Amino acid sequence: MTKLFLCLHVLAAVVAVGPVTVAASMFPPALRRAHQAPGDRDALGTLRLLHRICRVYAAVGAAVPVLGFATAGVMGVMGSAWLIASTVLTAAAAAVLALLLLPAQSGELDALQDGTPGPVLRAPARLAMLTGLFNLLWATVTVLMIVRPGSTTGA
Ligand code: HEM
Known part of the structure; x- marks a missing residue:
């Protein structure tokens, strides 16, 4: 059972x-390209697809902590320090993704669609920073x- 769950x-x-x-x-480099070509439907389509991938797979990712x-549980390591630390870091990664990164991506998408894009340099840089933080955590x-x-x- 342990092996199956693992x-x-x-x-x-x-x-x-x-x-x-x-x-x-x-997403950030694609956003930069979309900023440089206002009204470019392909650039917007790429951004939409990337955001959708992030959203859908973030939801699938909920299975990671559950499993x-x-x-x-079956290994009997629930109280181990490394597991508690991992749980805290996983929660932090999930919070960065769900509360900061995904809303920021959809905000930039909405602004582009409305023709009111955010600051050309700052918006992609902020998204790149949040993505880096998420990647570092997981x-x-x-x-x-x-x-x-x-x-x-184990080893
Ligand atoms: C609440 C969050 C999590 C819990 C409770 C958890 C729990 C566990 C447990 C109990 C093991 C077995 C360790 C062993 O063989 O002694 C394991 C292994 C593993 N976990 Fe997680 N995990 C969590 C999140 C994550 C995340 C976010 C990732 C990566 C994105 C991840 C990747 C792995 C990998 C690659 C292994 C295999 C390690 C090995 O067998 O050498 N885990 N996890």
């Missing part, structure tokens, strides 16, 4: 977090999951 947990992380990482990282807790969680400081099990 496989599903890691699969969910790869399948859900991977696309968000790529699409969110592509993570299922794995931790990459740290992945390292914690593998290294498991203080754990006497």
Whole structure:
């Protein structure tokens, strides 16, 4: 059972977090291009698609902590320090994504559609900064999951 939950947990992380990482990282340069070509429908379409990928896979990503807790439950490691730290960092990554990054992307999209885009340099830079923060948080969680400081099990 542990192995099944762990496989599903890691699969969910790869399948859900991977696309968000790529699409969110592509969004700021695409936004810069859209700023430079106002009214360009292709540029807007690309932004819409990237935002949709981020939104849909963020929702799929909810399976990662659910399966993570299922794995931790059957392994009996619920109180481990590395797991608590990972949980806090995962919550922080989810908050950055759901409360800051996704609303900022949709805000920029709406503004472009209305013909009132945000500051040409500042808006993509802020989105790039939020994406970097999100990526750093989940990459740290992945390292914690593998290294498991203080754990006497595994490698
Ligand atoms: C609340 C959040 C999470 C919980 C409770 C959780 C729980 C766990 C548990 C119990 C394991 C098994 C560790 C072992 O084999 O001893 C594990 C492994 C793993 N987790 Fe998570 N996890 C969470 C979030 C994440 C996130 C956000 C990622 C990546 C995006 C991730 C990636 C991994 C990977 C790659 C492994 C395999 C490590 C290995 O077996 O070497 N986890 N997780």
